[in-house]
Structure formats: C-alpha cells, structure tokens
Amino acid sequence: MNRVTLLLLLFFLLSLASCDSLFLYNPNQVTLLNGQSNLNNKNISLLASNPPQDTLRFILMGDTQRWYDESEDFVKSANSQKEISFVLHAGDISDFGLAQELKWVDRIMSRLNVPYMTVIGNHDIIANGPDAYKKMFGPLDYSFTYGNYKFIFINTNSREYAFDGTVPNVPWLRAQLADNPDGKEMIVVGHVPPYDNDFDKKLEPEFAGLLRDNPNVNMSLYGHQHSFTDGEYYKDGVRYVVTTSMGARGYLLIKLWKGGQEVKRIEF
CATH class of the missing domain: 4.10.910 (30s ribosomal protein s13; domain 2)
Structure with a gap:
C-alpha cells in the first residue's frame, strides 16, 4: 500500500x-452535539419567557419518522401560522430509535419560530431509543404549566413493554392530575391513544377514568394512528384528538380560551 x-x-x-x-x-x-440535550426543558424555559395570552394557540403534529422532506415543509407551514406559542410533537420522532434520527429531526424542528416539546413514541423505544430520547429530550413522563393550562406528557407505548402493567405509569398520572393547586385546565398528551390496541387493555379503564373524573380535564392529545380523529371516544366529556403523520402532510392547529376550544386540520 x-x-x-x-x-x-x-x-x-x-x-x-x-x-x-x-x-x-x-x-x-x-x-449528541453541543446544546442537543434536555431539549424539552430548554424549550419549556424558552416558552416561559413569552407571556401567555388569553387565547392559547399551538400546533399538534407527530410521526416524523423518515419523512424528513415532509417535516421540512411542515416547519415552513407552521412558521406561516400567526400567534402560535409552541408546537407539540406527539411521538415517533424516529423510525428505528436511533440517536442520529433524533438529531436529524431536531435540526429540522429547530427552524421553527417557536419552541417545541415532545412525547416519546413506540418507534422511539426500539433498540437503544429510550436512552437516546432521555439524553436528548429528557424524562419520558413530565409536565409543564403555561398560562391557565397544565400539559401532562406520558409514555403510553404499552406494547413495547409487553403489556406488563407499568406503561402508562398510572400512579404518576394520578399524582400529576391531583397536583393542580391553581385549578388550571389540564391536557394529557401521549403517543398511543388509550383505545388503541397498542395500549395496555388492563390499564385503559383506569387511565380513561382518571381523565373522566377530573373536572379540569376535557382534552387529550395523541398521534400514532397516522390519521385525524377527534371526538368523545368514551362519551364522558373528554375530547380525544389525534393528529396525522408527516407522511400524510397534515397537522392540527389548536386554539384554547376560557370555556372554549377549537381544533382545525391543516394540510400542507
């Protein structure tokens, strides 16, 4: 040679x-690259520097997976929306649970004009995904408050834990719902909806019951199903809202105000 x-x-x-x-x-x-860790808390801190308005406007999107070009187009569309406070990514950031996939998506999402927060999806749990997610975004279950609202993010990917009764963490959810001294409206965010077959059927009644029985919960947000759905699935006063995937080139624009809410489908 x-x-x-x-x-x-x-x-x-x-x-x-x-x-x-x-x-x-x-x-x-x-x-990870410099600054590419604990992103959920960093973005929550950025959000806190922006005073909340009486009407809250935010975007629910999800399932970026390998749809990088479509995700780029999503960012352009989201940045054209007026008075948006933040973006919620409803999980399946990656396709194979690889840190490199998370980094690629973060590069795209970091071009948003507003902060974004994530919940873990079932594809993000493949292989070493949970470790990559925790190092890059933070805990799998967490919450934050903004204005008159408390957002509770919870891992609902039961199938990846062999339906062993630990996911979702129902005791943690119960404690989060009880910890609301200011009487804020609470919104539970997950990836897999509780009525989906990938959700632990043994935990579904208790999970849905916690939301139903709390007077401050009337909306819960999800992804996973790659289609739009919106309605009171259990006919109990809680509105279950599911956004579609980036592959389907759509997301939801959500508007909340005291005593009212509006969900609008956007295609790009």
Missing part, C-alpha cells in the same frame, strides 16, 4: 468516526 492510498484510507476512517457523520461504529451509540 503506497503512502497516498494509506492517507486516503486514514481520512476515510476518520470521517466515519465523526460524531455527526451518517455512519457510526455502533448505530445504537448516543453521541
């Missing part, structure tokens, strides 16, 4: 070792 060939080979190997390369020695390794 001559010197030129050896140098070319070394250059190629070094390029593979780059933390931001398309190629990794181990596809499950979690190597």
Whole structure:
C-alpha cells in the first residue's frame, strides 16, 4: 500500500468516526452535539419567557419518522401560522430509535419560530431509543404549566413493554392530575391513544377514568394512528384528538380560551 492510498484510507476512517457523520461504529451509540440535550426543558424555559395570552394557540403534529422532506415543509407551514406559542410533537420522532434520527429531526424542528416539546413514541423505544430520547429530550413522563393550562406528557407505548402493567405509569398520572393547586385546565398528551390496541387493555379503564373524573380535564392529545380523529371516544366529556403523520402532510392547529376550544386540520 503506497503512502497516498494509506492517507486516503486514514481520512476515510476518520470521517466515519465523526460524531455527526451518517455512519457510526455502533448505530445504537448516543453521541449528541453541543446544546442537543434536555431539549424539552430548554424549550419549556424558552416558552416561559413569552407571556401567555388569553387565547392559547399551538400546533399538534407527530410521526416524523423518515419523512424528513415532509417535516421540512411542515416547519415552513407552521412558521406561516400567526400567534402560535409552541408546537407539540406527539411521538415517533424516529423510525428505528436511533440517536442520529433524533438529531436529524431536531435540526429540522429547530427552524421553527417557536419552541417545541415532545412525547416519546413506540418507534422511539426500539433498540437503544429510550436512552437516546432521555439524553436528548429528557424524562419520558413530565409536565409543564403555561398560562391557565397544565400539559401532562406520558409514555403510553404499552406494547413495547409487553403489556406488563407499568406503561402508562398510572400512579404518576394520578399524582400529576391531583397536583393542580391553581385549578388550571389540564391536557394529557401521549403517543398511543388509550383505545388503541397498542395500549395496555388492563390499564385503559383506569387511565380513561382518571381523565373522566377530573373536572379540569376535557382534552387529550395523541398521534400514532397516522390519521385525524377527534371526538368523545368514551362519551364522558373528554375530547380525544389525534393528529396525522408527516407522511400524510397534515397537522392540527389548536386554539384554547376560557370555556372554549377549537381544533382545525391543516394540510400542507
């Protein structure tokens, strides 16, 4: 092997070792760029610096997976909407649970004019996905308050845990719903809706009952099904809203005010 060939080979190997390369020695390794960690809390902090209005407007989207071009178009469409406070990503950020996929999507989503927060999806739990998600976005279950509202994000991907009774974490949800001293309206956000077959059927009655029995909960938001649905699934006063995927080129524009709510389908 001559010197030129050896140098070319070394250059190629070094390029593979780059933390931001398309190629990794181990596809499950979690190597993040500077600032690309704990993103949910960072974006919540950014949101807190923007005073809430009497009418809250935000976007519910999800299932980016491998639809990168469509996600780019989503950002352009979302940035054209007026008076949006934030974007909620309803999970399945990735397709194979790889950190590199999460980084690619974050690059796209970081071009939004407003902060975005995420909930974990079933595809994000594949392989080393939970570790990658926690390092990049933070806890799988968390909440934040903004104005007159409390948003509760919960892992509802029961199938990936073999329906072992631990997901969703119903005791945690019960505690979050009870922790509402200011009487804010509460919105529960997950990936898999409780009536979906990928949700633990043993936990469905208790989960839905917690939402039904709390007078401050009248809306719950999801993705996963790659289609729009909207209605009181259990006929109990709680509105279950599901957004479609980026592959279907759609999202929901949600508007909330005291005593009212509006959900509008947007296609791009």
